[in-house]
Amino acid sequence: MTAIQPMDGRAAATREAPILSIRGLGVSFLGARGRWNRVVEGLSFDIAAGETVALVGESGSGKSVTAMSVMRLLDPATSRIEGQVTLDGHAVLDLDEAGMIRHIRGQAAAMIFQEPMTSLHPIYRVGDQIIEALTSHRPMPKAQARAEAVALLERVRIPNAAARIDDYPHAFSGGMRQRVMIAMALASRPQLLIADEPTTALDVTVQGEILDLLKDLQAEYGMAMLFITHDMGVVAEMADRTVVMYRGRAIEQGATAEIFARPREAYTRALLASVPVLGSMRGEPSPLRFPIVDLQTGIAGPALPLSGTPGRDTPLLDVRGLVTRFDVRGGLFNRRVARVHAVEDVSFSIFPGETLSLVGESGCGKSTTGKSIIRLNDRSQGSVRLGQEDLFSLPPEALRRRRRDIQMIPQDPLASMNPRMTVGAALVEPFREHGLGTTAKGGAKAAQLMEQVGLSPAMLDRYPHEFSGGQRQRICIARALMLDPRLIIADESVSALDVSVKAQVVNLLLDIQDRTGISYLFISHDIAVVERISHRIAVMYLGEIVEIGPRNEILERPQHPYTQRLIGAVTVPDPARRHLRRNQQIHELRTPVRPLDYLPPARRYAEVSPGHLVSVDGTAS
Amino acid sequence: MLAIVLGRILRMVVVMFGISVVTFAIFFATPASDPAARIAGRNAAPETVEAVRKDFGLDRPLPVQYALMMKRLFITRDLTSFANRGQKIIPAIANAAPATLSLVTGAAILWMLGGIAAGIIAAATKGRWPDKILMGLSMAAVAMPVFWVGEMVNLVTQSRFHDTWAFSWVPPLGYAALSQDPWLWFKSLVFPWLTLALLNIGLYGRVLRTGIVETYQEDFIRTARAKGLPARKVLLKHATRSAIIPIVIMFGMDFGVLVGGAAVLTEVVFGINGVGRLTYQALKVLDLPMIMATVLYASFFVVIANAVVDMLCLAIDPRMRRA
Numbered sequence: 001m002t003a004i005q006p007m008d009g010r011a012a013a014t015r016e017a018p019i020l021s022i023r024g025l026g027v028s029f030l031g032a033r034g035r036w037n038r039v040v041e042g043l044s045f046d047i048a049a050g051e052t053v054a055l056v057g058e059s060g061s062g063k064s065v066t067a068m069s070v071m072r073l074l075d076p077a078t079s080r081i082e083g084q085v086t087l088d089g090h091a092v093l094d095l096d097e098a099g100m101i102r103h104i105r106g107q108a109a110a111m112i113f114q115e116p117m118t119s120l121h122p123i124y125r126v127g128d129q130i131i132e133a134l135t136s137h138r139p140m141p142k143a144q145a146r147a148e149a150v151a152l153l154e155r156v157r158i159p160n161a162a163a164r165i166d167d168y169p170h171a172f173s174g175g176m177r178q179r180v181m182i183a184m185a186l187a188s189r190p191q192l193l194i195a196d197e198p199t200t201a202l203d204v205t206v207q208g209e210i211l212d213l214l215k216d217l218q219a220e221y222g223m224a225m226l227f228i229t230h231d232m233g234v235v236a237e238m239a240d241r242t243v244v245m246y247r248g249r250a251i252e253q254g255a256t257a258e259i260f261a262r263p264r265e266a267y268t269r270a271l272l273a274s275v276p277v278l279g280s281m282r283g284e285p286s287p288l289r290f291p292i293v294d295l296q297t298g299i300a301g302p303a304l305p306l307s308g309t310p311g312r313d314t315p316l317l318d319v320r321g322l323v324t325r326f327d328v329r330g331g332l333f334n335r336r337v338a339r340v341h342a343v344e345d346v347s348f349s350i351f352p353g354e355t356l357s358l359v360g361e362s363g364c365g366k367s368t369t370g371k372s373i374i375r376l377n378d379r380s381q382g383s384v385r386l387g388q389e390d391l392f393s394l395p396p397e398a399l400r401r402r403r404r405d406i407q408m409i410p411q412d413p414l415a416s417m418n419p420r421m422t423v424g425a426a427l428v429e430p431f432r433e434h435g436l437g438t439t440a441k442g443g444a445k446a447a448q449l450m451e452q453v454g455l456s457p458a459m460l461d462r463y464p465h466e467f468s469g470g471q472r473q474r475i476c477i478a479r480a481l482m483l484d485p486r487l488i489i490a491d492e493s494v495s496a497l498d499v500s501v502k503a504q505v506v507n508l509l510l511d512i513q514d515r516t517g518i519s520y521l522f523i524s525h526d527i528a529v530v531e532r533i534s535h536r537i538a539v540m541y542l543g544e545i546v547e548i549g550p551r552n553e554i555l556e557r558p559q560h561p562y563t564q565r566l567i568g569a570v571t572v573p574d575p576a577r578r579h580l581r582r583n584q585q586i587h588e589l590r591t592p593v594r595p596l597d598y599l600p601p602a603r604r605y606a607e608v609s610p611g612h613l614v615s616v617d618g619t620a621s
Numbered sequence: 622m623l624a625i626v627l628g629r630i631l632r633m634v635v636v637m638f639g640i641s642v643v644t645f646a647i648f649f650a651t652p653a654s655d656p657a658a659r660i661a662g663r664n665a666a667p668e669t670v671e672a673v674r675k676d677f678g679l680d681r682p683l684p685v686q687y688a689l690m691m692k693r694l695f696i697t698r699d700l701t702s703f704a705n706r707g708q709k710i711i712p713a714i715a716n717a718a719p720a721t722l723s724l725v726t727g728a729a730i731l732w733m734l735g736g737i738a739a740g741i742i743a744a745a746t747k748g749r750w751p752d753k754i755l756m757g758l759s760m761a762a763v764a765m766p767v768f769w770v771g772e773m774v775n776l777v778t779q780s781r782f783h784d785t786w787a788f789s790w791v792p793p794l795g796y797a798a799l800s801q802d803p804w805l806w807f808k809s810l811v812f813p814w815l816t817l818a819l820l821n822i823g824l825y826g827r828v829l830r831t832g833i834v835e836t837y838q839e840d841f842i843r844t845a846r847a848k849g850l851p852a853r854k855v856l857l858k859h860a861t862r863s864a865i866i867p868i869v870i871m872f873g874m875d876f877g878v879l880v881g882g883a884a885v886l887t888e889v890v891f892g893i894n895g896v897g898r899l900t901y902q903a904l905k906v907l908d909l910p911m912i913m914a915t916v917l918y919a920s921f922f923v924v925i926a927n928a929v930v931d932m933l934c935l936a937i938d939p940r941m942r943r944a
Contacts, residue, residue, distance in 0.1 A: 071847055073843060073846055073847060077748075097852065100849075101849045101850075101851055104849075105846065105847055105849035106847065106848040106849025106850075107846065107849060110847070110848065111844075111847040113840060113843065114846065115840050118839065118841060119840045119841055119844045120841055120844065120941075121841040121844070121859055121863075122940055123862060123863060123937065123938050123939055123940070132848070132850065133848040133849075136848070136849060136850050136851075136854070137849060167732070168939045170939070170941070181844070184844075184848060185848075187848070188848075188849070217663070283780050425863070451856070486729040516645065
């Protein structure tokens, strides 16, 4: 503690003294066979009062571990922390558990997390959880605690806070839950707020709202913020200073504007070059690959466009009037009580060699549309023609054979692979199943595809868990290509990947399209990636397509208010926009649950320009 | 709420109807179960058997016989045994039920308290000595058959050490009615309770420990720690309450089944004339009315216990209230 004393004196004297000071932080985890693995090494940085510092890096770079070390939330049995962490005058690493509770956790520092859906206790009312945070450090009468909790919920702009305080977490959407988490963090008026990927799991429009809220609250409370993210757009928007982490080390730190304008390290340059930037494709006629950055020199290569243009004569896939509804059951005898109109009267077509992107927020029906097309749920009506064949009128066996032409790339590659099957077996299985040749032939094709997706054929004998996330997604792409499909439905296929890996996988998809003339239905909420990859875009809202058209038309001249809001919410990696506010109205995500007798109105579309259609009536946004 | 209760009652009636039909059908499909022959007694003349068959209505179609039996069981309540002439079924069960209920209820309190304490202590000291000792003991408790434990307990308390200061208070085997002598009732049930509870203390302790240890991986536990709650509060309020649901569900099943007669081993070992013993004896002599009544009685308790558990789960976990 002696080292701390003079610092306390200075903190009173100058405003420059940091709230959080980390010197030579090292964290190791106990690994297999009793070996200690270093995950953070020699990390040093400061955060001044009221300042925001971003920790940026890809998964496994040690960002979250750093935050957990400051709060000492790591399991002491399996982790070791070295170095010095000084928070609000306390030497954090010298405190015992009781001291942490008395001075740090929920006192000097509070934390919000990535997963608002699981970070609140599911069986306690949100109000009680906030009250608990209030009273565990400051004993106060019940009524006062409740009044303060309501005030906090109002502070984080939860509509109708006085009534919602008695709701359970499951009654809140993801964005609203993150607001509750923030309210709980504010309960102790912390000097430092640690935000660990607070918007990563949220929809873009909600992300914008939460970022605005955090900026407002920071100004109101004068908190410092340690902001952990992998999203350069969020960094540019939030951070005064940025620390770039790579494999547990801070490889570069400085003012955010400086890092964006003049990155010194090759890795930082590569990271920035892989970030999809909405609006960077203005005037580009066809999809562009991401430029490849040489990690040694840090010099970006050119962004290669697609060479071919899609045909425009006969559509490969033609979807007309697709409707998918699910029943909501409940009450006595488990009757139908309502219906979810997941997909309502959706029509579009995809031409050979073309990429159509479906964009929209979670719950808008984009994934259901993808599944309905290949009849993975048997509740859909309408017609889906692949070439000349109507998939919806095929008998089961014929449909099974037709599935060869349409393959899917899933969002979560690990979950979609059988952990007990080697990658080779998983690749050859559909090939054999569809009678395309012998096992030997399938093996040869699998080896060839592994090379095409940038992996070694020798890896075919391995199991899925032996690969990294990006490698697994490549394997899923190779698996989809085994059957030489004509259309691939990519359902949020790159959303879970790190930026640099995301760029590589997008490039791979574009390479394949260039070579084979395959079509993609690209389902995503990430509009910046969509801009890179698509020829045309369809925007979905509450189960309906509200706007569809060529990519540049939709992004540069959006007509529907919902499309405009969606595009306006995208973060842009440009630190100059740091002090902008979106000033959007808070909205709860709506779900298309309707009463049983609900008759969906017939939608009319206006053609703004050739191929650009906008829903004209009645869609509330 | 009313809809839920009504739905429950309806479901219970359907379940009990199904069970009674199946019991009835199995009985008549069993070889050498002819009730007329049994009632008439061994070596009875064919004419006697015929007369009995007519007397008891055993010559009528099975659905009619079923309906008659249900009527005599539930409406006129004068159903008599096929095996012991003149023995009325309902008073027999009514006499046996309090013993079983006393035995199982007391044991249930013990095993819930013991199991929860063992689980929480083991989870809190995970990997250290208290955890290892408790889990070793619980494994032993699960592994020992209840009748063996019972006999050992009897050996110690009734015979070998009965005359020492430690066990001289233990009354002889058998059940003493609560209404007549509460103190004797308590004394005579202490060891049956412990014996019956032992296995479940081990089982519940292990399940709860696993549940709490798993819950500690959840994000909301990290949130609770990050907001500066003391470790005790995180353990008892945040981790245990979520982990206790499987225990409550297990409890419903176990309690219902034991009250319904599955405590037979303990009853026999300790000389308690409970429902389990009654059912066992009825099965030995293929006494259809008694089997029917005890099976329905058992299913009633299983269904009721499950309904109560469902309500408890709703109270513990609000997420279940939506569906």
